[in-house]
Amino acid sequence: MRIGIIGAGALGGTFAALLARAGHEVEVTARGAGLEAIRSGGIRLSGGYGDAHVHPATGERLAVRPDLVLVCTKAQDAAAALVANGATIDGVPVVVVQNGLDGVDTARRALPRASCMGLLSIIAANYTEPGAVRVTTTAASYLGRGDGAPDDEVRRIAALLSEAVPVVAIANFRGAQWTKLVVNMLNAVPAIVGRSVQEVVDDRRLRRVVAASMRETVRVGAARGIRFGSLQGLGDRRLRLFARLPLALGQVLPWSMRVRMGRVPNLGSTQQSLRRGQPTEVDFLNGAVVREAEAAGLDAPVNRALVALVHEVERTGAPLPAERVAAVLDRVER
Known part of the structure; x- marks a missing residue:
């Protein structure tokens, strides 16, 4: 063909x-x-x-x-x-x-x-x-x-x-798109700090932010009436349970994804774009969560903050300290 x-x-x-x-x-x-x-x-x-x-x-x-x-x-x-x-x-x-x-x-x-x-x-x-x-x-x-x-x-x-x-x-392809969007929350934080996905998930402070962005994504999708599709062991029931967990327990989700990746460093597509000096897809990933939250009459403060930080790295060309990312949770319910 x-x-x-x-x-x-x-x-x-x-x-x-x-x-x-x-x-x-x-x-x-x-x-x-x-x-x-x-x-x-x-x-x-x-x-x-x-x-x-x-x-x-x-x-x-x-x-x-x-x-x-x-x-x-x-x-x-x-x-x-x-x-x-x-x-x-x-x-x-x-x-x-x-x-x-x-x-x-x-x-x-x-x-x-x-x-x-x-x-x-x-x-x-x-x-x-x-x-x-x-x-x-x-x-x-x-x-x-x-x-x-x-x-x-x-x-x-x-x-x-x-x-x-x-x-x-x-x-249910539309629901599966939302499940993939949850998975893609692994992209922003590694891009901001200039580390591999594995290194980010291994860092407790950064793992909490990744988990918070995922939880926020699931909550927004649920508010929009989405039935999450099944991908890589994730599905509607598991994600809705995850969305109800306290953040300390919710960190098991990014950790399970990190285990699947193995040992070869995974940079994530957003960081690869930054390293090539190209615009990233953050407005279509974390930014999509922000827009869908607004359509549901909600706020998505974690993802909104991550969008801003990725754009800052795009402008400056330099990664940011982990403390800047960890501070995203300072004013968000944990």
């Missing part, structure tokens, strides 16, 4: 390498140093899925109409990337591989004739240098759309992608 991948960063590069290795004809888009590196040396994948070195067709836009498109840009870049490729891909099935809550809706607005669905990936991958990706944690990815059961097209595409990497067709 001819598969177009828009955005060849950590996840885009991973899927491109694995799909090409499985025998599909892959074309990717990239920019700047990434574009030049892939054109000259291909994509080199290492880590959890083994080594692969592939040479996909590469350009700033897709040149050939594909049979399937994966959108793997950062959330803030999705609309522009979809419009730039619109003439080539409108009417083609589109899989949005993104964090946050808005990716599938963004694709539908940009490509009104396309069949759009979302893919939630728990794979952890470090985009170590242009054209090089190292997978630090392998995991299944989850494909779906809307609130209902997966339809025939979703099941067909999940089976196709599973030829290269495990993909599960799921029901």
